[in-house]
Amino acid sequence: MGEDYNTSVTVIKNNLIVALPAEMTDSCIHNIEKTIIEKAYQKNIQGVLLNFSMVTVMDTYTYQAFENITRVFSLMGIQTIWVGLNPGVVFGLIDLDVAINTRIKMAINLEIGLTLLN
């Protein structure tokens, strides 16, 4: 098991900032999920920012996987905000007719995402 996913995870003031890579395989998402949930638990995290600004491809499975991660965090009492989805990715998701959970908080950039957390 190598570190085959280039994801950066940063902790700033009890907030976890996760920069996601351009393309993610199923196992990659699984790895990311495991890592960030474990980290959030250990470091007493209050809010998570998932940064999608580098993501270029997103399918139904990826969307659902991240929706599930958001649900897991909400069970742990942690607020999750999706940040920086590209217009192209959004277009694709709408074209795929993905059932979008309107309760998830989204922000256009990290700055706005951070103010939403506080």
Place this chain on the structure above:
Amino acid sequence: MLKAMKSGKTYASRTEATLGGQTIPLEFSAVPLVDDSGEIIGGLELVLDITERVLYENRLKEQNHTIREMSTPTIKLWEGVMVLPVVGVVDSMRAQHMMESMLTKIAETYAKVIILDIHGVAAVDTAVANHLIKITKATKLMGCDCILSGISPAVAQTIIQLGIDMEAINTRATLSDALTEAFLMLNLEVNKKKQ
């Protein structure tokens, strides 16, 4: 060309010819002539000067482009507030253009609220409503709230009669109501100047 149609098929194509220093677009079609026994005994070729038609086609293309550009203007109304007025008929092509224009503008300006004013849309049916719902979902994914404004009583009645569920969308009757709502979302307040 006549040799090519010896196979018994009809050919039609476009080409350009240079005559006296002028290039003229031409359309030609070639048809084989067949006798009763099915044998090819000759051919017919028709060459047409289509300069005018090509001119019209190009003009039409240009006009279509202009109309499309004009039909989806996204205007900045306030810091973080954008307006997209929709006039005319909303079909799936147009809805897609609207969505494209909105999403790129949101990404550029970091708008937090976008107001979709459908005051100028004559009729709202199930398809149009579905397009609008899709657009609001897309803007939501970009972290931008969408307010649908300009819903006339007739349109509101139609939506209810058709049984379309628009509960998920923030709707207002007029553009000014929508702006007030947008200010509320952005924690802004409009005060009268003290004399």
